[in-house]
Each structure stands twice: as C-alpha cells, then as structure tokens.
Amino acid sequence: MADIIVPALQQAINLITSGDPEVYATVYRTIYVAGLGTLLACLWSIPIAVFLGLYNFRGKWVIKGIFNALMGIPTVALGLLLFLLFSRQGELGFMNLLFTLNGIAIGEAILVTPIIVSFTANALGSADSQLRDLARTLGASGFRTNLTLIRETIWSIVLSLTASFNRCFGELGIASLVGGSILGETRVLTTSIAIWTNFGDFSLAMAYGIILMAIVVVLALIVSLIERLRNEDMGLNRLIFWGGLGGR
Amino acid sequence: MSVRLQLTDIKKTYRAVTALNSVSLDMMGGKIIVLLGANGAGKSTLMRILAGLEDPDSGTIQFNNQTTDAKSIRRVSTLVFQKSVMFSLSVYGNLAYGLKIRGVPEGEISKRIAEALEAVRLSGFEKRRAKKLSGGEQQRVALARAFLLNSNVLLLDEPTANLDPNSAAIIEKAILAKKSSSRIIIMATHNLNQARRMADEIVHIHNGEIVEASAPEDFFENPKSEVTRKFINGELDF
Numbered sequence A: 001m002a003d004i005i006v007p008a009l010q011q012a013i014n015l016i017t018s019g020d021p022e023v024y025a026t027v028y029r030t031i032y033v034a035g036l037g038t039l040l041a042c043l044w045s046i047p048i049a050v051f052l053g054l055y056n057f058r059g060k061w062v063i064k065g066i067f068n069a070l071m072g073i074p075t076v077a078l079g080l081l082l083f084l085l086f087s088r089q090g091e092l093g094f095m096n097l098l099f100t101l102n103g104i105a106i107g108e109a110i111l112v113t114p115i116i117v118s119f120t121a122n123a124l125g126s127a128d129s130q131l132r133d134l135a136r137t138l139g140a141s142g143f144r145t146n147l148t149l150i151r152e153t154i155w156s157i158v159l160s161l162t163a164s165f166n167r168c169f170g171e172l173g174i175a176s177l178v179g180g181s182i183l184g185e186t187r188v189l190t191t192s193i194a195i196w197t198n199f200g201d202f203s204l205a206m207a208y209g210i211i212l213m214a215i216v217v218v219l220a221l222i223v224s225l226i227e228r229l230r231n232e233d234m235g236l237n238r239l240i241f242w243g244g245l246g247g248r
Numbered sequence B: 001m002s003v004r005l006q007l008t009d010i011k012k013t014y015r016a017v018t019a020l021n022s023v024s025l026d027m028m029g030g031k032i033i034v035l036l037g038a039n040g041a042g043k044s045t046l047m048r049i050l051a052g053l054e055d056p057d058s059g060t061i062q063f064n065n066q067t068t069d070a071k072s073i074r075r076v077s078t079l080v081f082q083k084s085v086m087f088s089l090s091v092y093g094n095l096a097y098g099l100k101i102r103g104v105p106e107g108e109i110s111k112r113i114a115e116a117l118e119a120v121r122l123s124g125f126e127k128r129r130a131k132k133l134s135g136g137e138q139q140r141v142a143l144a145r146a147f148l149l150n151s152n153v154l155l156l157d158e159p160t161a162n163l164d165p166n167s168a169a170i171i172e173k174a175i176l177a178k179k180s181s182s183r184i185i186i187m188a189t190h191n192l193n194q195a196r197r198m199a200d201e202i203v204h205i206h207n208g209e210i211v212e213a214s215a216p217e218d219f220f221e222n223p224k225s226e227v228t229r230k231f232i233n234g235e236l237d238f
C-alpha cells in the first residue's frame, strides 16, 4: 500500500500544480454533473417533499416508505436502465443524451431524488406544529405558512442537498454507463479512477482518488463553517440562505 | 365600532377527553374577559378555537353577529400561546412577520416595532436572536408581536406566567393599554389577584364547562356556583 500511496500523493500534487488541463477539466466536469444533477433534482424533489412533509393524506406512509427504500438504489442498476432508455433504440434515444454530461446529470438527479425527498420531508414533518400555529395566528396564508416552515428547516434542507451533491460526486455506476468515460468529454473523477485502475496505473488512479476525497472534505468543511457562523451571527444566515422569503 | 363575539354550544373532544362541553359566551368589545380554571379545564382549547387554529366539533362562533368559520375568525384574532414560540429570526424579524403580511411599509414597521418593544421594556432588542432570549423575554416579545397587529380579538394564554413581578406589572399595564371598543381581550390566568385587577368579566371553566361568569366583585364575593367558591378558596379537589 505505502509504496503506492506516497508516489500517488506526489502525483496528485503534481497533477494539481502542473496545471494539466485534463485534470482540471475532469474536476470541472465532475462538479458540473453533480451540481446540475442536484439542482435538477431540487426542481421536483422539493415540491414533492413539501407535499409529503406538510400535508396529510391516506397512504402517505407508503409513499414515504418507497422513497426511503429508493435511497439505497444501486447506481449500476439505475445506470443500466438509463443506458437502455438513452441508447439509440431506447424510448428516449431521440434526446441524444447517451455519453453526454447532461445525460449523466439527469441520471444523478434521479439518483438523489429519494435522498432530497426523504430528508426534506422528514425535516418539514417534524418542524414544530407550534411554528405552523404561530405563522397562522399572525395572519400567514397557507402558502406563506409553508414558506415559513421551509425557512425554519432550511438548514436540514441544505444538509440534504450537500449529501446529494456528495452522492453524485462520488458515484460510479451512472457516470460510467451513461457517460461512457470518454476522454476529454464525459470522463469524471470516479470514472478516471476506474479506468486508470483497469490500465494498471494505480498511482494515477490513487491521485484522482485523492483529489476526489479532498474536494469532498473541503465541501464538508465549508458547510460546517457556514453552520458555525450561522449559529453565531444572524446577518450571515440571512445573507446566505434567505433573501427575503417569508421574513427577515 | 364596537365588536361582539358570541359562542354557542361549543364542544370539543380529543378521543376520550372532553376538553370543552357546551360552552356559550357573549363578549363585547372594550372588555377584558379572564378565563380561570384548573389545569386541563379547557382554557387553552377554547383559546385555540377562538384563534381559528382548531375547529370545534360542534357549536357556532359569531363575530359581529355573523357566523364564522376557523379561517375567517383567524383574520380578526391573534393568539399569544401559553408556551411562547419564536421563529429562528431576530426579534425584529419576529415582530415584523405579521406586519409584512399586512403590507405595512418598511419604515412604518421599524417605527412601530420600536414602540412595541418599548411597551414591553425590551427597547434595543431588535437585533437579538429571538430563540436565544430568556423565557420571560421571549414571552414579552410574543406579546409585543401580537399587540402590533391590533386584532379585534386578542387572546392571551397565561401572558404573565413566566414573568418576574416587575415585568408582570409592566405587561399588565401594556394589556390594559390595549383595551378598546373595537377589541375583545380574552386572557387565561392562574393568578386570582391578576384576574381581580384586570378583568371586566371572569369566566370560570371547570372540566370543559362554564360554571361561573360574572363581574370580578360578584365572582369573588358572591359566587353562585359551589365549584367556584371552592376554587377561589383553593379547596377544589378531584
């Protein structure tokens, strides 16, 4: 191990400092698919979560259970499914998404939908019913009350988005099957690791692994830094998370 | 314009518990109605119904002689909860919440907030995080938040329960200052002296029923019901 890690670390540092354009492009592509995937997922996941979290209806527990179960969906299974759908003969073949970054991003979005839905719905569902009563007795409409409850649980939502981004970022199945790991086009960090491992260049594979880990760790640190500042200073909280939705 | 709030035959049960059993009341603007009653008597339940946060199982609520539902009673009433609840906002944000909904302009909002904070002796607290305040400070913010909205029906559920004697006296004064012919103030308390000091009418709820409703003098000197007499003397046992 050690005879791989040390040179790998050196190579990782070299890769980063040498300004190898493919390395930067790979990092950029990975951030792009993970970011776009998470954002896309928000489009439908947050409304679903608001509905599941704030409204009661019969059979709600079944739907929540299904989303919980889907959190553990194997990425290769989803990747294969999308590969078939996106391939030229597939139902969605006309969209030309196979072997594209946007294709990967859509796959990632589907992958993290259950994560965002489950975490956000649970956070909203457990938001104090007293907060809802407070908003209503102060005159808030149903819609405004919901906005307020979302704001009150915004931190849990941010954490679920971070978890989703990380899941997209470090996921291999969809990236390789839908993306195809085409050099210079759809290759991302995880597929680089897989490819270089297959080619036997373990230290290069490891170097990519180290870059991936470093980015995940830095992101986690940034999130907890924001959380700390948020706990200490209202102003920053307001600035970062809430322009003006439902309050000040 | 004077306002009127009438309850007829309000019932509310939670599974096996009858929280309110056939409560009828007729209340006029300009008055403070004090609700007395033991723990679990049904005071908070009645408040929540009057705030439009809960539907009664049966019975009607009329505001200005018109039958209303929970949604429309909510437009004219504001409840200050027994246990104060704060949004994760600054004190200013908490106080501004209801005013923003009502479309009050920003400049006006900060002026009114400064006055409201002054009335509960929390001047300069605008920027503090509401959730980090002490229990009594939060309760005073909650009161100021409700006072600001100038609702026709002001519901105060044990507004001075967490306050030191000095603050309680200040809050009592602030509540009295809110008396107006266009406002009915309904207040629950366990403090008999406070009831005597503040009430225009005292309503004694016992096991979800009104057992006595009268002016303070009659209530204390001359209670009609045996339960009320025992309650006043602290002899009520279950």
Ligand SMILES: Nc1ncnc2c1ncn2[C@@H]1O[C@H](COP(=O)(O)OP(=O)(O)OP(=O)(O)O)[C@@H](O)[C@H]1O
Binding pocket: B014, B017, B018, B019, B037, B038, B039, B040, B041, B042, B043, B044, B045, B046, B082
């Ligand atoms: N949401 C609820 N679910 C079940 N039971 C409830 C609920 N709310 C109130 N109750 C019951 O209804 C009865 C009346 O409660 P309520 O809170 O109105 O009493 P209260 O007069 O305000 O008492 P306290 O002086 O302790 O505040 C109690 O027996 C209580 O347990």
Ligand SMILES: [Mg+2]
Binding pocket: B043, B044, B045, B082, B157
């Ligand atoms: Mg109560």
